[in-house]
Amino acid sequence: MAYRVVGRSVARNDVIDKVTGRAKYAPDVVIPHMLHGKILFSPYASARIINIDTSLAKSLLGVRAVITGKDVPYTYGSVIKDRPIFAQDVVRYQGEPIVGIVADSEVIAEEALNLIKIEYEEKEPILDPFEAMKADSSLLHADLGSYQHNKITYPEAETNICSHYKLRKGNVDDAFEKSDYIFEGEFSSQMIQHAFIEPIVAVADADNVTKRITIWSTACNPFVIRKELSSAFNIPMGKIRMIVNNVGGSFGGKAYSKIEPHVAALSLACSAPVRLALTREEVFNLIVRGPGHFKIKTGLMKDGTIVARKIETVWDTGAYAECGPVIARNSGHTAAGPYRIPNVKIDAYCVYTNKNIAGAFRGYGVQEATWAVESHMDDIAREMDIDPYDLRKKNILHYGDEGATGQIVEGTGLEQCLDAAWEAVNRKEIKRKSGSKLMGRGMACVHKATLAPSVSSAIIKLSEDGTATLLTSTTEQGQGATTVMAQIIAEELGLPYEEIYVSGTDTDYTPYDTTTTASRSTFSMGNAVLLAARDIKEQLMIIAAEYIGVDKDELTFEFGKIKVSSQPEKSYTIKEIVSKYYGLNGTLIGRGLYRPDSVPEDSETGQSTKITPFWMYGTQAAEVEIDIETGEINVLKLVAAHDMGSAINPMNCRQQLEGAALQGIGNTLYEEIKLNDKGITVNPNFHDYKIPTAMDSVEIESILIESQQKDGPYGAKGVGEPALAPTGPAIRNAILDALNIGLNHLPLTQEKILAAIEENKEKLEGC
């Protein structure tokens, strides 16, 4: 069926505000008589607090409140409730909040910070997750066994393992016995940062008598945060109001509570509006993507059929769980790769260390797991002398196959992505050598699940002039969600796209949405919006029947027009019906609630017939050139073929693929947060933490595969996260192709590449 708005690259509905500078972000929120907060962060990664003396700070002119852990002895955390708002005696990472200050200005707040005296007893930090896992390691959280946690977290009390996720399918030991070949590999991914350009900022206006709290923030999941605050402060949810307008990039880094508990505490302490804005350095210390370690073992038959795969992953989650256990688990869904493997065993350990707190980064561990498994695939192909494409083609999940989690594959998108990407990168002959440069090509596939269970709800208000406003709590972070939602409404109701307005999130007024994460919005919120539009349509038909004076069954709805079967020459516009019905003013309200199907996993085997409402697929291929004298690497071309079900807005989809590709290149080649041996970050700024500039941008070919997700709105599903995952291993495999050298530990810096070249001179001979 041909659509009129869906499938078209209409301009985003937020774009005019963004090019004129009118778009409001949390850092732009100004409230009259707003005060300014500052936090004193721990300079040590591990310490005991002996004494805090705030008396001098309190007496400084212009200081309104000084609070410590004693004043707000609450903990929060929606995955594991393990985190104090301000440290209670123990410091577990460098950057842990110790004291909060409110003052008339930021300068006074900062001066006051310098007047605080804290006596610490510094301790040796635990920085190695493998050490932390040992039975005799000292414990970061002695009370882990008694902490509240969600259902998909599996803590091991009296250890530093805050979750141990298991996936068991078939019998890997038997299958390894019978395998013709067994290959093993070890891989690791480094600590990186999201590096969204908008820093983390929140403004709270709270009242200490009524306990009413309003927060404007850069948060992506306002309802998650509302719940965490409600539980931490023991205040009913309805009293907490979270407002989020445009978010200046998140990539998962702004997903869970960041400084909202702190700004709420500060505002409550002085019953006045308080702004808390983190510096870039503070942002770097607050949230990172943690390091991951992977051991993979694969059994194959002579013909290249994979029969067994065993994976052990260790996730270094830092001092508090944040969403580390979810990362360990969700990456487990992906870790075996998008292949048909009858016997799979996965153990994923999420481990506390005295490091920066690890959060989700565009894919909840899927990027890292894909790095390991797809690198391993090329190593196997090389060892077995099979073309890496053929090895994948042979084993890839097809329609009707059962994946590692026990779910049957429904679409055919993956194979289409594989073929399209490989074809595109091979279109031209490759020159394998030129001067000191060697060239190569590589590829990698990804599959990813979304979040389940989850709920999305939407409200559409149809005004008497026939324009519509959508109330939704899906936060706009740059992904283009508000545009896609408007397109869905415009299509379903036959209204002009330009006349659909989409709200920002305000938990007082916009209805519930679980999160804006996991690439779930187009599918889940899209479905809710579709239902709300249909609800409007249903009501329109009822009032139209009444207004026209015919039976409802006689009416049909055709792209914005209501037609009567007995009067084929006549049609009525929505505006006509609504304005006639209401007279001068009034609004029709449509409601939509969507709760996709899913089946909870078995906690011992991870098996479920429907772990996720849909799977996302993609393949990327890279062509690289390496200067063997300096180790410099250039990505000459990157092809990204991804299955998005259907592209409601093709331009938006391409934006996701292009943006992810360059992010992936930075993540792979040079980005790394470095800690010294005391656990202190040495490069917490954009000067020393490098992300790609325009000069580093590369040619990207995006290919949209549309396999039609059967229960997706207009056949659509998600695309944002999986777009990042295959970039790294595709580049790595291209290096393998060029140099015959496999690099297993991220990032692949020019220095590492040169060292590998010097170590493996003989391997280069044939290149």
Next chain:
Amino acid sequence: MLKTFEYLQPKTLEEALSMMKSCKGSFRLIAGGTDVIVQIRSGKTPPDYLISLKALNKELGILEEKEEGLDIGALVTHRILEKSPTIQKEYAALYDGVSQVGSVQVRNVGTIGGNVCSSLPSADSAAPLLILGAKLNIVGDREESICIEEFFTGPGENILKNNQILKSIFIPKLPKNSNSAYEKLGRRKAMEIPVVGAASYIQVDKKTGICLDARIALASSAPTPIRCYKAEQTLVGQSAEKEIFVKAGKLAAQEANPRTSFRATEEYRRSVIPVLVERSLSRSLNRIKK
């Protein structure tokens, strides 16, 4: 908001010098401020006074081509140098260096004087100035001219006294059949501090192809930007071609004293110095040929 300081803006060089002398409390000179403001912001205790050189454009902002060479006022920005046809043509290594400082916005404001006076081992103008034989014109109690080789004393340190200002930089005109180049290796392609920078200057006999004169300098390869005299000497009297350039590169690496930082290890810097030196020399030679 930055921590408090008082901002002073002298109108003449003389006024600036006397302000520096009579200043009660700590002070720092500020030119473009691209280093100074970042440092103040990053929490280091600010000075009591910032003495701005911005109003001294008349005295410190000249860019003048003379018979014997080029006079560059300390206040001339990287951007002005980058766009100067003279620099592009005659002093190519300096063009290579200043056109790669930070980004356009930084080059629009950051000055060559500030770059030299910050005296970082990684300064992108330093190695080019070293091989171009630059002289620094310093004013204080008196005016003096020194070779740039004598200027740097350590990372972020130089011979300037508390009452001295760098007024201008003089670069002698290059002889016939000579040219220069600067190679910068970073982790990304822009907005980057060099992991290693290598500048070179050579003069050849057009007929024989013999190298008559050579200078090599390195950035981010020692506690200060350095000249590599031994490497230079191997070149003189030899036929200017890749083989000898490679040899010079290796010698330069021996003269260097790089350190390990989170940006790169000592070993890596040592292994790429020869490559960059060779490439820089080859570029200089190619430029002569053109």
Next chain:
Amino acid sequence: MKKSISLTINGTKVDAEVDQNITLLSFIRDEMGLMGTKEGCGTGDCGACTVIIDGLAVKSCIYLAVEADGKEITTIEGLSIDGELHPIQQAFVEEGAVQCGFCIPGTILSAKALLDENEDPTEEEIKKGIAGNLCRCTGYVRIIKAIKKSAKVLQKAK
């Protein structure tokens, strides 16, 4: 201690008393209420705070407000006149160059400064011209296209 400065912002003359230790960025946002200029790092590394001073793109977070005395400043708010988008803004809209948008005002101003002095830049010159404006969302692909396109439009309009 305060100092008086007088400058022009987006064509309007402004006289102000400013603290000596505030940056131009903080003057523009906090005192002038022009929130389109963004702060991403405060250390000169991201370019979100880019404004044009006397025709040159500058990072306003590492520029003192007192030094803006006598200068002519353009912020993103000064680009669209009489309800019409500037051709660069228009091209950003058409080419899909915008995602989260946080880097966009700064990038557009860098593009404007570039096109003002080089009306027909090569792709390499465009990349160099905006290398100081970090964008984490777009991969720059469409930003570069948009600048190319607006160069054509601006040339035609001449």
